[in-house]
Amino acid sequence: MLRGNRVMRIVWLPGTDLLQGECHCGATHVDEDPAAMWDWLLAHPVGHGGTESVTEERVLATVR
Numbered sequence: 101m102l103r104g105n106r107v108m109r110i111v112w113l114p115g116t117d118l119l120q121g122e123c124h125c126g127a128t129h130v131d132e133d134p135a136a137m138w139d140w141l142l143a144h145p146v147g148h149g150g151t152e153s154v155t156e157e158r159v160l161a162t163v164r
């Protein structure tokens with residue numbers, strides 16, 4: 101699993117059809133649609149208060 105302060109992560113919630121995304125700032129969001137999840141993650145940094153470019157690593161982790 102990648103580590104770092106710029107990592108965004110999406111994990112599948114076992115026993116459900118839901119995905120949980122987590123931003124590097126700690127914000128989380130649950131959605132069943134992966135595309136909607138990425139839309140949220142990529143739009144989310146707007147709330148970080150900076151004009152940082154979107155260079156976060158994309159991580160799709162699955163629970164084994």
Ligand SMILES: [Zn+2]
Binds near residue numbers: 125144145
């Ligand atoms: Zn964030």
